[in-house]
Amino acid sequence: MKNYFKTCLKQHFIYNTLNCAVSLCRKKPKEASELLIDLSDCLHYTSDNNSDLVSLKEEIDFVCSYLYVQSIRFSPRIELNCDTGNMISCNIARFLIYRYVDDILENVLKNTNDNITFKISVNPKEQKAVVEVFLNGKYKYIKEFS
């Protein structure tokens, strides 16, 4: 379990987020508490490694928590729009959506100064989750997960 935990959430992500929370505690304690709760949700999800399959809701909740943390850290470069009201009840491989969004995010943060927006929605009719990515407001990627 320990090894899996290490491979999913990068060490620098955890420590940078904690440092961000220390900063927010000074003047925006409510935002700091939200950040720490979302970081905790991420840690719970990555350390709970009992099954390779999870519900789509669990995976999307985790991805939204992860992206929320990143959006606070890199504000205003990252925006997040999670519309998951019509959640569907299918299973998905753990970390499948996370790996997709994290690869894009890491590439953008490392190699560009672009602003990035993630829009995550659910299509209950087609039993799919949809991730759309915009760079500087322009449509860039779309991927469906089912």
Add this chain to the structure above:
Amino acid sequence: MKRILIIDDEYNNRLLLEEILEDSEEKFQIVSAENGELGLDKLQHEKFDVVFLDMMLPVINGIQIIDIVKCQWKLDDLKVIVITGNSNKFTSKDWYYDYVDAFITKPYRSKTILDTLNKLLKTGR
């Protein structure tokens, strides 16, 4: 008054360092840069005593900045304090290790920042 440059792409990290330095008994002139390009531009055109440097920066990262300011521009008097979330990533085998005056890991205490800074400014290392 000593001049300090903070290069970090995370706003809250820059803000935290600014606030810690402003709380210090000794007064500093603090300048911030949100990416490596802006940081290098400031280092090229202004004189600083110390730079607090995040290593994971977009486009031009911390290692490239050390290479440019220390190996190319020969800013020997500039003290470099690396702020990192990867505590075990840097070792004495890395070529840039000797150009760094101090490594500080995140999250850090105010005291760690100020003690490190004061020591560097007083003793040089």
